[in-house]
Amino acid sequence: MNCAERLVSIFGSQAEVARHFRLDRAVVNNWVKSGYVPARWAMEVERATEGKVEAVEVLNEANAKKPVRVKSRPDDLFGSHLPGSDAMSDFAPAKRIHSFHPPQRTLMGPGPSEINPRVMAAMSLPAIGYLDPVFVDMMEELKSLLRYAFQTKHALTFPVSGPGSVGMEYCFVNLVAPGDKVIVCRNGVFGGRMIENVERCGGTPIIVEDAWGEPVDPQKLEDALKKNPDARLVAFIHAETSTGVQSDAKTLVEIAHKHHALAIVDAVTSLGGTPVLVDEWKIDAIYSASQKCLSCTPGLSPVSFSDRVVDHVKARKDKIHSWFMDMNLLLGYWGATTRTYHHTAPTNSLYALHEALLIMKEEGIENAWARHTRHHLALKAGLEAMGLKFLVKEEAQLPQMNAVYIPDAIKEREAEVRKTLLNEFNLEIGAGLGPLAGKIWRIGLMGYSCKPENVMLCLSALGSVLSDMGLAIHVGEAEAAAHGAYAALHAKAAQHKQQHKKRVA
Numbered sequence: 001m002n003c004a005e006r007l008v009s010i011f012g013s014q015a016e017v018a019r020h021f022r023l024d025r026a027v028v029n030n031w032v033k034s035g036y037v038p039a040r041w042a043m044e045v046e047r048a049t050e051g052k053v054e055a056v057e058v059l060n061e062a063n064a065k066k067p068v069r070v071k072s073r074p075d076d077l078f079g080s081h082l083p084g085s086d087a088m089s090d091f092a093p094a095k096r097i098h099s100f101h102p103p104q105r106t107l108m109g110p111g112p113s114e115i116n117p118r119v120m121a122a123m124s125l126p127a128i129g130y131l132d133p134v135f136v137d138m139m140e141e142l143k144s145l146l147r148y149a150f151q152t153k154h155a156l157t158f159p160v161s162g163p164g165s166v167g168m169e170y171c172f173v174n175l176v177a178p179g180d181k182v183i184v185c186r187n188g189v190f191g192g193r194m195i196e197n198v199e200r201c202g203g204t205p206i207i208v209e210d211a212w213g214e215p216v217d218p219q220k221l222e223d224a225l226k227k228n229p230d231a232r233l234v235a236f237i238h239a240e241t242s243t244g245v246q247s248d249a250k251t252l253v254e255i256a257h258k259h260h261a262l263a264i265v266d267a268v269t270s271l272g273g274t275p276v277l278v279d280e281w282k283i284d285a286i287y288s289a290s291q292k293c294l295s296c297t298p299g300l301s302p303v304s305f306s307d308r309v310v311d312h313v314k315a316r317k318d319k320i321h322s323w324f325m326d327m328n329l330l331l332g333y334w335g336a337t338t339r340t341y342h343h344t345a346p347t348n349s350l351y352a353l354h355e356a357l358l359i360m361k362e363e364g365i366e367n368a369w370a371r372h373t374r375h376h377l378a379l380k381a382g383l384e385a386m387g388l389k390f391l392v393k394e395e396a397q398l399p400q401m402n403a404v405y406i407p408d409a410i411k412e413r414e415a416e417v418r419k420t421l422l423n424e425f426n427l428e429i430g431a432g433l434g435p436l437a438g439k440i441w442r443i444g445l446m447g448y449s450c451k452p453e454n455v456m457l458c459l460s461a462l463g464s465v466l467s468d469m470g471l472a473i474h475v476g477e478a479e480a481a482a483h484g485a486y487a488a489l490h491a492k493a494a495q496h497k498q499q500h501k502k503r504v505a
């Protein structure tokens, strides 16, 4: 059956297809007669059939029936081409290029996470100038939504244009002057990147090392600060995405302050998925990223700085070595009073972040944290029922990043597992990094991806792939364990509600 006939069979008749697409029946009749649906309807067909007929199938069929021909017209305006030369082929591959239509994936890797359709819709709203008064009003709302996300009153809270790595660099470039000693706690990939940043800023990193999969040991930080009383900065990763471990940010910041050091905290994976209480924990400088538990498009890095940080940066005698990153200059655009050109802000991405944060506020941040924990517990129950073991001990496990050991029997074939999940189930999970490559899988439950249908899909897809490979795994038991965890959580919540009612009465 061609796509036109499939549409008729899905909707029941040509008239019904016409009604769904708001077209004249004759048009649909013409699709059926000519044996294809024109390419421009591809996305609409996928949407209306909820993916039963994919856009790419419509496009391929339309293209086979009616290939697009690019007409070339002689044009002397820009000079004539050399005889026999094809101006395009020097710069573009010979194969015909079509509009890009990505598949619909379930994203359960270490990020990016799936994006709420409301956020995608916001992103496609009309472009306006970054100094347009309407946009400027939106920027103020965005800053206050970010303060809510970070649980802070810090005036200097805004999104830096660029991914999480830019937020990281922004903190180091502004806070670290050449010659500064910085204590960096490393227990995974991203602590290593902090060390790189310190070195590139001309600072001296003092490394507090912990095993991958372990949280940062507060005692080791304390010892390092005692040994290095001239260190004025401490940096650590709150949620280490490479291992799924969470460190005790509150205690680490307390120790830094006891030794008169400022704390730089990476909250790329934690923000929105697990409590990040900037004011209560007295965090000085913090950065995150838009594409993890905030479930926005990648490319923005929310940051927040205390007044002590602003004073520290202002007191620097040297010129900050990056023009783009210089906090003093960017304040002219994002600061409280002025709005002057600094760089062209990514306006549509900022609409998207505004919408993503609004969704979080509507849900309530405590509810978002609780949702991440709930689905983590169900996923964990299912994975453990399959016999998979977690890398991180229970009390330090991140709900949004579940790292499990790959069973020995299939270690050699781990990439094949991920490939099958992607190709057959449209499901993405993450591989291990660095010393954990080939040893663990990283299963994300971040933001909009953190929902029961994803938990169940992951258990049944992973379970069936592993059992096809010969492991003694019963998918039904894993699913039952997850359902059991949900039921236990519901019962507990109902009990709490009852007790609360009694107390109030």
Ligand SMILES: Cc1ncc(COP(=O)(O)O)c(C=O)c1O
Binding pocket: 110, 111, 163, 164, 165, 166, 168, 190, 237, 239, 240, 241, 242, 266, 268, 269, 289
């Ligand atoms: C903890 C942590 N820090 C920093 C980054 C860098 O963020 P981005 O990839 O958005 O540049 C990541 C990315 O995964 C991360 O997980």
